[in-house]
């Protein structure tokens with residue numbers, strides 16, 4: 413079977429023709445153009461930006477500024493100063509929960525999240541709720557694992573100050589209707605926070621017209637390097653928010669008694685910025701645009717459809733989440749009698765990399781009534797050979813474990829599975 417020609421753009425995949433990398437929801441592979449852009453930056457322009465008056469430092473400053481503009485443009489944000497570079501989604505969400513939450517939440521206020529959240533968009537809100545005496549409310553899901561909008565309408569009320577939800581679920585691939593969810597929070601004046609970790613790599617984001625106050629994302633899931641991501645926010649809210657961290661680069665004046673803050677985005681970027689990774693992330697945006705996000709999603713959905721059909725035909729396989737047309741490139745499943753960790757170990761012997769476990773979504777796993785699932789996630793470099801290797805591996809795992817003692821935890825119920 414001929415492999416996807418895009419594999420040639422990714423040195424790790426090109427060097428390992430037998431590898432079936434199906435864990436892009438955890439992190440994507442990196443195209444050569446991203447690696448080259450970072451190397452070129454370090455070889456030509458590296459210095460600490462915003463500091464030196466010398467030309468090299470000015471070049472580093474320019475590269476950082478240009479990278480911000482490019483990433484903001486990729487995400488449809490016309491005001492690039494409202495893009496704060498962070499280490500990734502986790503830091504972005506902690507920034508909002510901490511800086512906005514501590515300044516604005518009071519006893520009796522309510523924060524609503526959904527049962528589909530990654531811990532990064534669950535625990536920071538839970539903790540700020542505890543610290544501020546606010547109520548933390550978890551919106552339930554429908555039987556096919558989508559956010560229950562009717563339930564959300566009853567839970568959101570004038571005391572709701574924050575509504576936080578993901579664009580796409582990492583554990584199931586469910587694509588959430590951002591505008592419909594946001595509208596429910598808007599009706600009561602809540603802050604709308606969207607975790608875009610699994611959205612930005614697959615779906616075209618138009619932040620200017622998306623009805624959310626904050627959108628968080630990670631570069632490493634969208635062909636960029638690890639260690640950089642961002643937070644897009646509305647200017648008025650960012651300007652009113654106190655800083656999150658203090659130190660160099662984020663101040664205007666420091667007096668002995670008090671200090672004042674730099675303008676956006678520097679107010680939220682204390683310390684030496686991550687220029688090399690920002691340059692890499694900008695190159696990743698160029699790469700994704702050259703492929704076209706629409707065709708990325710179409711390609712992933714075709715593979716998800718194929719994988720779903722083939723896996724469903726295997727006795728004992730349960731697939732979680734909504735139908736392929738309502739998902740991005742994730743297939744979350746279980747095989748009766750085989751723990752997902754064991755399944756993943758058998759698949760690894762065939763060079764098939766999948767994720768097994770709770771996917772940092774314990775509240776969701778509890779609601780599904782399972783201890784873990786196996787998750788295959790697809791991206792633009794995957795192909796039918798990857799699907800076939802996955803399916804062959806699942807069949808082989810069934811043979812390996814045939815007749816073995818079944819452990820109660822390994823018998824995964826198919827409630828809500830398709």
Ligand code: 7TS
Pocket residue numbers: 437438439499500501502503530532533578580581582583607608609610630767771772
């Ligand atoms: N939110 C979602 C929806 C995610 O999928 C992840 C990472 C995060 C937040 C946190 O992103 P980070 O870059 O700050 O770590 N998701 C996964 C995953 O599904 N497997 O490994 C990491």
